[in-house]
Amino acid sequence: MRYLVTGGAGFIGSNFVRFLFNKYGSDAQVVNLDKLTYAGIRENLAEYEGQPNYRFLQGDIADPAAVEEAYRGVDGSGVDVVVNFAAETHVDRSLMEAGTFIQTDVHGVLVLLEEARKHAPSLRRFIQISTDEVYGSIDSGSFSETDPLNPRNPYSASKAGGDRMAYAYAQTYGLPVIVTRASNNFGPWQYPEKLIPLFVTNAMDDQSLPLYGDGRNVRDWLYVEDHCAAVDFLIEHGTNSETYNIGGGNELENREITHKILELTGKPESLIKPVGDRQGHDRRYSLDTTKLEKMGFKNERDFDSALEKTVRWYKENEAWWRAIKERSAEYKAFYEKQYAGR
Numbered sequence: 085m086r087y088l089v090t091g092g093a094g095f096i097g098s099n100f101v102r103f104l105f106n107k108y109g110s111d112a113q114v115v116n117l118d119k120l121t122y123a124g125i126r127e128n129l130a131e132y133e134g135q136p137n138y139r140f141l142q143g144d145i146a147d148p149a150a151v152e153e154a155y156r157g158v159d160g161s162g163v164d165v166v167v168n169f170a171a172e173t174h175v176d177r178s179l180m181e182a183g184t185f186i187q188t189d190v191h192g193v194l195v196l197l198e199e200a201r202k203h204a205p206s207l208r209r210f211i212q213i214s215t216d217e218v219y220g221s222i223d224s225g226s227f228s229e230t231d232p233l234n235p236r237n238p239y240s241a242s243k244a245g246g247d248r249m250a251y252a253y254a255q256t257y258g259l260p261v262i263v264t265r266a267s268n269n270f271g272p273w274q275y276p277e278k279l280i281p282l283f284v285t286n287a288m289d290d291q292s293l294p295l296y297g298d299g300r301n302v303r304d305w306l307y308v309e310d311h312c313a314a315v316d317f318l319i320e321h322g323t324n325s326e327t328y329n330i331g332g333g334n335e336l337e338n339r340e341i342t343h344k345i346l347e348l349t350g351k352p353e354s355l356i357k358p359v360g361d362r363q364g365h366d367r368r369y370s371l372d373t374t375k376l377e378k379m380g381f382k383n384e385r386d387f388d389s390a391l392e393k394t395v396r397w398y399k400e401n402e403a404w405w406r407a408i409k410e411r412s413a414e415y416k417a418f419y420e421k422q423y424a425g426r
């Protein structure tokens with residue numbers, strides 16, 4: 085199969101490309117189109133550079149010329165499947181500057197879809213990677229795919245725009261679109277500004293863990309390899325125009341995760357630093373994943389073993405995250421702004 089993966093230098097995208105090569109070997113051809121924003125790290129997939137079935141293209145999904153080139157595939161013969169991971173992804177950043185979120189997460193999706201129209205009917209699938217955050221917060225019960233969208237921050241609003249634009253292109257032009265809405269991912273190669281990698285790496289350095297608000301917000305945690313397996317499963321078994329929730333089945337309060345991280349890193353609770361709450365902080369995300377399960381898909385990893393494996397990865401790959409945390413002026417500027425006045 086010939087894949088165009090966008091955002092393949094980021095956390096989930098790079099795990100997905102690795103998943104494809106591990107599972108399909110040389111039967112998978114992958115073009116990775118990535119802008120290399122602060123979150124894109126080309127070296128995440130360094131082991132595949134130079135292989136005849138892998139091509140890295142630096143470019144913006146909102147740039148029609150870059151997208152046209154990416155659809156040519158590894159060898160100019162085209163692609164069968166597009167998986168769009170490329171996005172601005174951090175809620176806290178969207179509270180400081182929402183414009184780039186609209187540009188990438190909405191307009192970028194439109195450019196990818198417009199190019200897809202030129203390649204129909206040879207295109208087999210266009211997977212739009214959306215998020216559970218488009219449903220908004222839920223105090224009890226779980227969201228199913230037919231529930232209305234109620235995004236409550238600029239990140240989730242922009243993702244909802246891309247999500248529905250992809251659906252609209254399926255309805256209007258008959259494109260083979262599938263939309264996936266996954267819950268919070270964790271695992272190796274996650275940029276250390278998101279909760280789990282930030283707290284693991286801060287704890288390793290005896291730095292404080294900034295827990296927002298009362299620490300009782302709930303997220304459903306999905307191990308990244310299970311997410312990759314679900315996307316691969318849907319490429320094979322999904323139905324065009326359908327939306328699928330992909331959940332971990334691991335709902336935990338942030339303070340519970342924090343305690344587990346301190347246990348796994350052998351650090352004291354005194355590192356926890358309650359800070360002011362995030363503006364518009366969604367209280368709880370929860371997904372009903374019956375639709376995917378009924379198709380026969382099952383996650384492989386339980387939460388505790390996946391978290392342990394993840395913490396071990398950060399312990400064994402200090403050079404990777406230290407390079408980001410210590411040398412990136414951009415990273416420092418974000419944190420200075422983020423915690424000013426808290």
Ligand code: NAD
Binds near residue numbers: 092097122169243269
């Ligand atoms: P990430 O921030 O780690 O990576 C995003 C990647 O996209 C980076 O490599 C970045 O360089 C690239 N990118 C950004 N703008 C681009 C543009 N305009 N053109 C091309 N490339 C661009 O993000 P992630 O956590 O790996 O998330 C991947 C996708 O999964 C996103 O669409 C996100 O909304 C979705 N998602 C993430 C989670 C999660 O918990 N991380 C959960 C559900 C859904």
Ligand code: TYD
Binds near residue numbers: 175176297301338362
């Ligand atoms: P995050 O990893 O940013 O993912 P999202 O906001 O997309 O769910 O945050 C996960 C949860 O952790 C969320 O409730 C906010 C909270 N959080 C903190 O308490 N402290 C932090 O420093 C960060 C980054 C997040």
